[in-house]
Amino acid sequence: MSREREKELAAWTAVDWVKDGMTIGLGSGSTMNVFIEKLGERVQQGLSVEAVSSSVKSARLAEQHGIRVRAMEEATAVELAVDGADEVTTKGLLVKGGGGSLLREKLVLEAAEKRLILIDAGKYVQAAGAFPLPVEIVPFAYRQTMERIRRTGLEPELRVRKDEPFVTDNGLWIVDCQTKGVTVNESLHEQLKQLTGVVETGIFAAMADDVLIGKTDKVEHLTF
């Protein structure tokens, strides 16, 4: 079974978690696109929800599917946040930011009462580190910031799309870091956050309450 199909299974199951009247936090990425489309179908059928979004792209998709999107500042409560991830460890640590929305994703997840993460089976790992760790940085003096990151033992590479630096919804840049054996954990996150020029890291510790893993013939539900 393809990874796409596994993502689809997890996303379809997640839609059943959404109840009438909820404000839903929307993550970003291909898994979330499937979730948003499916949620849109439910809204067409009469489900009443509002959403806050972690990216311009997800907000646009949600609106195209009839889901009302509010600004984070307007939301009094976010009952459920749903998001994808690039890696989920057996201890529930997430690596995110493959799509470049990590800062807003973290803000949405932190604001939520319950956090549900959707992945395909290949992303559930013993320890994080195979996926290059995304770190959002300030463009000004980026070479110096990258050098500071390099001194932690990571190997950062500026994310480039169409020959230009990839620009996040926050007007910032992303470096993708080969971990080169450095343990990806909360203390690495703390260390990186102290570096001038670093705005946020893709290490999300204790930010998953539930994980749905799409598998060949079922969806596995983990609770952390």
Ligand code: 5RP
């Ligand atoms: C975006 C993210 C995504 O959740 C992550 O990259 C997973 O994406 P996909 O569902 O496309 O595999 O963190 O910043």
